[in-house]
Amino acid sequence: MDTLIEITNLSKHFGSLTAVDGISFSVRRGEVLGFLGPNGAGKSTTMKMVTGFLTPSGGEMKVCGHNVLEETIQAQKRIGYLPEGAPLYPDMTPEGLFAFVAQIRGLYGAEQADRIADVVEKVHVANVLRQPIETLSKGYKRRVGLALAILHDPEVLVLDEPTDGLDPNQKAEVRSLIQQMASEKAILLSTHILEEVEAVCTRAIIIDRGKIVVDGTPEELEARSRFHNTVRLSLSNAPGGVVERLRSITGVASVEEKVHSNGNHGFRVIPKGGENLVASVSECIRENGWKLDELSVERGRLDDVFRMMTKSDVETTDVVQPVNAASGSQTSDEKEEVPA
């Protein structure tokens, strides 16, 4: 796999504010890199620099081997970019805008028509092609913006919150579109939605206050969660002292109990340092003769890792940007059924 995006020690200052503080990463062909972080952490600023819109204060960026600062045009030819909020000319129709961008991208005649037809089908905007963009819904605008980004079938895609403002069906469509394209491209995408990282990303970076705090696969990120390898069990009979017995297993940090609506007693056994406790927990159940209804292991929660890693922002009051990213996360409780 070849490296298509290479960022070295990139930084950006706005006056006294440091938006991006010496970050380095690379994205190879076939990779989908998820860019996570609270609002104002520097995600969009980084993307604006990679795409040649903003000039960095320091550092180096290479896209497909072209230095973004010195060979801006060459780099930009290879990038498809969806800016934050998908800005589009409100007076134009999607049709007109596609033709304009296609011309700039060097697509003419039959090739242009083919490419436009292709992306129109991919993002499903055929029925609004002749409507002024200002009259379109947020979801349509976002999809038109996405179509512009993939119009010239670029090797590198930079997508700033590609699914923001889309309904769940549209989100799923955009994700499957990203997955389809993933094998031939290097994709950098930012998001607030943590489930998106699990769904499409092969790697994720959490960035906080302009610095990379975590870089790894979604699984590695989940492993950092306090709840990684938490054993969840449900008992249909619950004699007293279950919590105490579970707590006495070596490697257990804490145990939570919850009574379910069907009368079952649910327990969550949280391990110390992510230790795997399935074997010892099931042994404990057998020894005590508890009637087991359900047993599962949690992989850990991304939103928990996210909150843990970006906590610096919450505790200080002098930060300009609110941290509503964490509260808006939608990580589902991932479960893996394990035979008891």
Next chain:
Amino acid sequence: MKNTISIFKRELSGYFATPVAYVFIAVFLFLAGLFTFNLGSFYERGQADLRPFFQFLPWLFLFLIPAISMRLWAEERKQGTIELLFTLPITMWQAVLGKFFAAWAFAVLALALTFPMWLTVNYLGTPDNGVIAASYIGGALLGGGFLAVGSFVSSITKNQVIAFVVSVVVCFLFMLTALPPVMSMLSGWMPAAMLDAVAGISFWAHFEAITKGVIDIRDGVFFASLIVFFLFANALVLDIKKAS
């Protein structure tokens, strides 16, 4: 070049995508007629020429040209579309020139639509059509100069109202310098060479010279260098904003 033409076309069709262009042209033609026939005493003068029209043209342009130029960059910045534009593989100059020439083409179109006046004087008498042609060229150059100033001012702000007001004031200052009241005020204390320089940068003086029917190469060079200067400043501002 191809890219400049693509941007030019997009911009120009953008003017006609909304009623703004039609309203602008209607207002321009109405005011041009009003100034020429009423205030300019077109008929009473009994002369077959377009002097009344070209005398008022700078004042008309002073307010109407900034109305075209105010949105050039301020609107892009406000809508965020500047990010779309500048992440396409185009150079700064292609964008600046494409936008400027589109605005200029629109202004020249509005100016050209005053041709019924030219038909009228030709119907009523035998005007010096050479002078009229020169005056139209002068009008186009004056419009270009105002537009370059306006485009520059528009790149500084994302507020169109500010862009409009500042452009009017700057253009007004450029017009004012050669007018008799200013000249007599300055001549009291300013050395003659400086006075010449001040008079020399006046849009009015150069426009006036062309409307007399003599297209002096120096007047042409004046407007050309003025346009280049302000477009250069325009590109510079965009570049600085990229890095800030």
